[in-house]
Amino acid sequence: MNIVVCLKRVPDTETRVRIDAEGTGIETDGVKYVMSPYDEFALEGALRAREAAGTGEVALVTLGDAASGETLRQGLAMGADRAVLLDGTVTPDGLATAKAIAAEIEGVDAPLVLLGVKAADDDQQQVGPMLAVVLGRPCATGVVEFAVEGAVVRCERETEGGTEVLELPLPAVLTITKGAYEPRYASLKGIMAAKKKPLEQKSAIAVEPGLVVERLELPPDRPPGRVVGEGPEAVPELVRLLREEAKVL
């Protein structure tokens, strides 16, 4: 069975974010970019499903600039079969991204489309469900494990205090979160093989974003801590402040 995995290139989660001069984005100088970790779970899930089926291909799709090619090659090195780079601008509007990706996926014979539950940079959780709507397919979000069984896909979701099991008819869209799919390391042979795998670059369809970022700010500095005293004598005052001022007791 063919599976499409949608990836996003994001700043490394260890990045110390600085706001750019316009105040609407982040400084990109010196920032290391990686595949969004949730997308790595999705890719791992896809690779295991392909291995279980023993047939089919895993295709990667991303919307971004030429630098996203590196992220796609990382995915190819992990074991995906081919990749498509939709050359275009990533906006904060999840619907614009979903429409651009849908235009590519509509023409592909792939009953299963996987994405990370959210991008590690903007945390919006929009693209997956919106893509499902644009494609007119059912969607399960926050899936921790799935299995294709004939014409359906069974999904497990973790809910408050329990597990929810869903069954969706194929074709379907799933967004994957941390669970069963600890991503594999790209093997060094895989890295070499990735160079020979097809990576197609095409222009993304133009979609006018309906959402713009007005302002981006770092959280205010935390107020400095306060020492209320030392030793056992300070405890009553500490308890009083925790109760009356901080209201945590």
Added chain:
Amino acid sequence: MGFQVAAKFQGIDFYNLDALFSEEERMVRDTVRDWVEDRVLPVIGQAYVERTFPTDLIPEMGELGVLGANLPEKYGCAGLNNVAYGLIMQELERGDSGLRSFASVQGALVMYPIYAFGSEEQRQQWLPRLASGEKIGCFGLTEPDFGSNPAGMITTARKTSDGWLLNGTKMWITNGSMADVAVVWAQTGEIGDTKGIRGFVVPTDVAGFSARDQKGKLSLLASDTSELVLEDVELPADALMPETSGLKNPLMCLTQARYGIAWGGIGAAMACYAEALEYGINRIMFDGPIAGKQIQQVRLAEMVTKITQAQLVAYHLGRMKDDGTMTPQQVSLAKRANVDMACEVAREARRLLGANGILIEYASMRHMANLESVYTYEGTHDIHSLILGQTVTGIAAF
């Protein structure tokens, strides 16, 4: 035992060398770096104090493809260029010199000679299984009385009616006790005849072959160092590596291994520098971080300078190796300079860490102790000095 969990290592790259590496080279490095971070650093301190090599990492190294990574894909290897191979050695030694030694021996001293001097049957039989880590190899050249002077070796191989008879002792053999196969160098002619030295592929389960763990080490504790004894070991005729024709063959192997060590030293130094920098910033003394004191800043400045110089040497050496223009003397310079650099950086890092620096919870003293072996093996620092001396003066001092 608690170990410090530091922020994810981002590399030391003061001169933006990343821009010189290809995307694949960076991807290889980052993959091995992540693996070392996830799998090696959490266990290596414990393994070190327990004096064990973490053998469960071997199949993982095989799966990643780090063993003999610069050998061709047709033998189950990754087929990487030598710069990528060097970066692998760097990252492994950021974990521990014992881990890098394992990979150096397996790749450069066992797989390389089988590939370069072995028969096609020997290649087919051993290389894929050594690449996957299913089989472990060791390299027997050094003897108790012939270290820096291997030409004088007294391990002999005598022709018999249907094969070879080997006798002798090999010492300081990394992987010796756990090896499935040993590449053994032995004298087939008169003692002292450099052209009589030939290489043999010896399965370690043959009668008369034994290995003894080297006791009492204070360095490379997370590594198997052994003595090999060959007592009337009978081998079939095809145990000989047919393309070996003298001492130059094991020396070619050493050039491969020393090349990797020149990169490995950088990895160990990076680990120590990063640890010292982080500690210096967080350790408060006299109401401020010790990294704000001039004496520690001099230390850190020296470290980052030396690491950067070593990186440039290794980088260019690697490009020359890939071009086919690298000479063994250039490898001598890099091994000598970069390991010496790593020794200095490790010692200064340990000192910056103060009393904490003597604990296994920190990596610097472990690296410092390991690097004394690295300084001494694969051509001692002093012998490399003499090689360089001979190269520039035209006069051999040994």
